[in-house]
Amino acid sequence: MNPANDIYLSLIDPLKESMKRSVYRIVQDPDDAADAFQDALFKVWNYLDRIVDHPNPQAYILCICVSSAHDLLRKRIRKNQNEVASLQDEISSSSIIEHACYADEITDIVKQSISSMPLKQAQAVFLRLFEQESYSVIGSALGCAEETARSHVSKGLALLRSILIDKKVSLSEVHI
């Protein structure tokens, strides 16, 4: 047995699809996702000791992935803020492309709202919604109490809900 191999096969390999998806889902751009993923792996390398000793190492690794994606999304949105604004102007002035761009617009707005969330809130929301982790696991991954984790998720969901309603995304049409 090789300890390095053990750690990779126990922790990283079973989690890699979730790691990839968690990054791509947030940044929604292949190049940015590749960069964020690289950054996440770099952080995993740096925090390896902490990860191995963590009570929920896999949730912790996913937190790192969300963190990398969130950081990159913030930088990207800040950098492109003016371009986004002008794009929105163009969209509103063209009724022909309005419908086609609607989905992209929603995506951009959601991305902006995620980037505006405090990091821990974003991590909590993604761990809860897409990994369906319990609040105790989320708390442990974030280094906070279960109740605090619950509060992070609740605030994050409230923000997303208000944005979705504001953008007239019909939440009632969603099949559950």
Add this chain to the structure above:
Amino acid sequence: MTQLNSDEKIIQKALENIMDDNIPDPLNQRMEKSLQIFHENLSNHPSLQRRCNNHANWSEWIFGRNMAWSTFAIAATILIFSIMLFWNQTPTWAEVTRKFKSLPFVHASVYAKSLVSSKALNIEIWMGSGGKIRLRYGPQIVFANKNGQHITYNVLSRKQAKPEKFATDMIEILNSAESFSLETVIHTLTGDMADLKEIPTLVEGVSDDISIFELSKENSSKTTRIWTLRESLLPVHLRQTDLKEGDSIDVLFSYTRQQPAEFFDAENYEKILKDASIKTHDLYMAY
């Protein structure tokens, strides 16, 4: 994993519709490449490098001598159980080899080294009443019973895992330990017991409280030495060394406590693994 409530499900579904998570193939390939590089370099990680080097030596030792993991497992396990022969026996080698007597419990730490100067690979084994077994090897904890059923957990991932083959081999041997004789032990270790000679020795007066037994084979560089407490006849240490190759196996026995039934309870352990408040390093001995 816990189920989402209806409110969470609504937002989740909305986000799933909005935020695509189907990773394009070219991106997937780039990510896989990053993972591959990460994996390849992981053995160079500063905190793992020392252990990796030890394991490299270990593998070289095992495979360089054409000795499979399972063979090592058999050897180490039989060594452990051969020691039990001393339990409540008179300190003569002939009597020791005559029959095998089970202990109510035992904890043994096995250390194997490829070279005198190299770090040892460690395996820990506990046996409790009713033939219950718990074994730790690396991040794996294996629970087994006399019926041959076993379940393995990985402490790092906190999930069930496929056991290492050698661990299952070891469990099988532990389950059928009564069938072993000391001759079998020596045969397994040396590959030949035709020239085997038992040489009971009360060596060198280091302590009158300790009896030392030595087994050696003519024309062989291997020796097996066993230290027992003279009065209780408890074995405390076994060492097999190969003076020529430099490798060795040490087995240390402790009798400080009999582990409770919960210690061997896999279901109980699975619950503990799910308790996020327990740190990873505390899981190895948890019950």
